[in-house]
Amino acid sequence: MIRGSPLPTYLALAALACASLTACATAEIVGRQDETSKSAIEDPPGKPGGKTLLIAMPDSRDFLDARRGLVAEVKKDFNVITFVVTPTTTIDDLAAAIERNTPVCLVLMNNTTLALFQKYQARPSARATPPAVVLMTSFLEEVASGVKGITGIAYEVPAVTGFINLRMVVTARIDRIGVVYRPAFGRFVARQRDLAAREGIETVPMAVPADASADQLRTALQALREQGKIDALWLLNDNGLIHDGAFIAATWRPILQEMNIPLLVGVPNLVDPAQPFGTLSVVPDHESLGLQAANLIFDLADNNWNVGDHPIELPLSVKTVVDVRQVRERFGLRSDALHHVDRALDQSP
Amino acid sequence: MKEPLPRQRARMTVAVRSRWLGALFLLFALRAAPVAPAQTNKPELHVFLQLDAKSGALEKLLQQQLPTLGVTVFSRYRDLDDASAAVKPDALVAISPVLQQRGKRPALQGTRAGKDIEPYLLVSVGNVLDGPLSGKTIGAVDVMGRDGTQAFVAVLLKTNDIKVKRVAKTEDLLPLLEFSAADGILIPSSALARLTERTRLPIKSKEAPGGSVGLPALAIFNEANKETITKALLAMDAATKKILGIDAWSAR
Numbered sequence: 001m002i003r004g005s006p007l008p009t010y011l012a013l014a015a016l017a018c019a020s021l022t023a024c025a026t027a028e029i030v031g032r033q034d035e036t037s038k039s040a041i042e043d044p045p046g047k048p049g050g051k052t053l054l055i056a057m058p059d060s061r062d063f064l065d066a067r068r069g070l071v072a073e074v075k076k077d078f079n080v081i082t083f084v085v086t087p088t089t090t091i092d093d094l095a096a097a098i099e100r101n102t103p104v105c106l107v108l109m110n111n112t113t114l115a116l117f118q119k120y121q122a123r124p125s126a127r128a129t130p131p132a133v134v135l136m137t138s139f140l141e142e143v144a145s146g147v148k149g150i151t152g153i154a155y156e157v158p159a160v161t162g163f164i165n166l167r168m169v170v171t172a173r174i175d176r177i178g179v180v181y182r183p184a185f186g187r188f189v190a191r192q193r194d195l196a197a198r199e200g201i202e203t204v205p206m207a208v209p210a211d212a213s214a215d216q217l218r219t220a221l222q223a224l225r226e227q228g229k230i231d232a233l234w235l236l237n238d239n240g241l242i243h244d245g246a247f248i249a250a251t252w253r254p255i256l257q258e259m260n261i262p263l264l265v266g267v268p269n270l271v272d273p274a275q276p277f278g279t280l281s282v283v284p285d286h287e288s289l290g291l292q293a294a295n296l297i298f299d300l301a302d303n304n305w306n307v308g309d310h311p312i313e314l315p316l317s318v319k320t321v322v323d324v325r326q327v328r329e330r331f332g333l334r335s336d337a338l339h340h341v342d343r344a345l346d347q348s349p
Numbered sequence: 350m351k352e353p354l355p356r357q358r359a360r361m362t363v364a365v366r367s368r369w370l371g372a373l374f375l376l377f378a379l380r381a382a383p384v385a386p387a388q389t390n391k392p393e394l395h396v397f398l399q400l401d402a403k404s405g406a407l408e409k410l411l412q413q414q415l416p417t418l419g420v421t422v423f424s425r426y427r428d429l430d431d432a433s434a435a436v437k438p439d440a441l442v443a444i445s446p447v448l449q450q451r452g453k454r455p456a457l458q459g460t461r462a463g464k465d466i467e468p469y470l471l472v473s474v475g476n477v478l479d480g481p482l483s484g485k486t487i488g489a490v491d492v493m494g495r496d497g498t499q500a501f502v503a504v505l506l507k508t509n510d511i512k513v514k515r516v517a518k519t520e521d522l523l524p525l526l527e528f529s530a531a532d533g534i535l536i537p538s539s540a541l542a543r544l545t546e547r548t549r550l551p552i553k554s555k556e557a558p559g560g561s562v563g564l565p566a567l568a569i570f571n572e573a574n575k576e577t578i579t580k581a582l583l584a585m586d587a588a589t590k591k592i593l594g595i596d597a598w599s600a601r
Contacts (some may be wrong), residue, residue, distance in 0.1 A: 132593065168547060288518065291427075301513070340401065340406075
């Protein structure tokens with residue numbers, strides 16, 4: 001606790017300490033003052049003449065985790081400059097950061113940042129833009145076609161990864177998995193179906209309209225139940241399929257009760273023994289995503305930064321949350337399952 | 350709807366805005382401070398093994414099994430490296446190459462069926478990876494950082510001309526095969542059963558030509574606590590040793 005007013009002295013000491021630390025550097029932050037004050041990003045010391053990676057990203061937790069994993073890997077080989085993107089960051093801000101730091105490669109995190117970069121590329125005054133590795137951006141494979149010189153890692157966990165993890169938790173058979181999807185997700189579901197087929201898992205898709213009502217969703221789920229002979233359901237990360245608690249109560253819950261099959265979800269909040277819904281949640285492991293991104297950056301560096309030879313990768317590493325009580329009571333818990341999940345939720349009744 | 354605040358720029362550098370320097374200093378001080386587990390009076394044991402069990406579950410188990418020790422299990426090499434740099438543990442359990450990288454020799458060597466080494470397997474889909482491996486992409490768990498893991502894999506495969514795709518955790522190797530992101534993966538032979546349990550891919554394997562690797566072993570960093578630590582490990586039950594991939598400890 002600070003008594004009296006030692007703060008000025010403290011600040012003077014701090015200033016002296018920091019002034020003597022030529023390596024002490026912070027991220028470039030452009031945005032509202034209240035947001036800048038929360039930032040805890042500190043870039044590693046740069047080396048004179050070193051090649052620079054410019055990381056453009058929001059400063060919320062998941063992005064910071066990915067950055068931590070990435071920076072730990074690349075800091076010996078590159079100077080790292082972090083540029084925090086906020087809702088008020090403009091193309092001019094991004095352009096200034098790129099032109100000031102002349103990075104050999106950019107790392108862009110999230111759709112907003114990628115959209116800024118796309119607009120930056122489109123400016124008549126834009127110089128040759130550096131290649132970019134894109135992370136944590138929804139449906140990257142779809143949006144990448146509109147942006148030049150990028151590669152990256154898809155953000156969506158491949159369904160097959162979830163299916164395999166589900167198999168390793170429950171004793172019940174998992175061979176056919178149903179999924180309801182809106183048209184915008186059609187290509188994504190088709191790709192996931194192909195990947196799952198390699199593992200001998202059949203994905204049974206059921207389309208609903210873009211503005212699917214509760215009735216239409218119930219009808220689709222019932223069709224899966226009656227015709228699909230499915231062993232589990234996979235819920236896409238699509239707000240149009242869940243809306244809110246009342247919508248879930250009117251659609252998913254009663255059908256899941258009737259079918260008595262596990263539900264694979266992509267959001268941990270949907271796994272809650274107190275309000276049973278999702279059986280297993282599989283989400284990206286952001287820190288490990290940073291390692292995967294570092295591998296990609298090293299590959300690019302070895303290949304003269306030619307992104308054209310590096311297709312967008314799928315994420316390799318995930319974290320799992322399981323409703324143990326639901327599994328134990330309804331689907332059978334494998335004897336070693338709890339050694340293989342990151343979070344086991346087991347609230348007693 | 351709330352109006353956005355007027356846009357304000359806050360480009361921070363070391364030299365500007367002295368009011369930030371206090372916060373910066375604090376941050377620096379926090380970063381410089383040990384990021385080690387909570388300090389207890391117990392000798393601190395670090396564990397870094399490429400097992401299929403999650404580190405949280407293994408840590409809980411080991412804490413129960415080794416009540417006289419403070420146990421921290423690391424699933425990622427970087428986490429181990431960062432923690433070791435902040436505060437040196439009293440001891441480390443890891444495979445022999447990791448101990449050698451730290452200039453240490455085992456005080457206790459794990460054995461399985463009387464052997465203290467195991468072969469590594471080069472695992473692929475469809476066909477065994479016969480013929481020259483030159484130019485192939487091989488997945489491996491990051492056991493010793495970028496250079497160390499590259500060297501580790503190169504020795505085991507007897508070629509430097511390979512591209513190593515490092516993953517953070519053992520379970521991340523299977524997706525490399527599922528997504529055709531690697532020609533093969535390198536795993537300890539003891540990990541094959543679990544891999545084939547997880548997948549229905551037509552898995553093929555062959556022994557890595559570069560020899561075997563030491564099983565998990567204990568290295569002591571603080572000789573003052575050697576007796577306490579070795580005694581605790583020697584008392585470990587069979588089920589826990591099995592999870593570590595061994596069935597006995599042998600004093601060295």
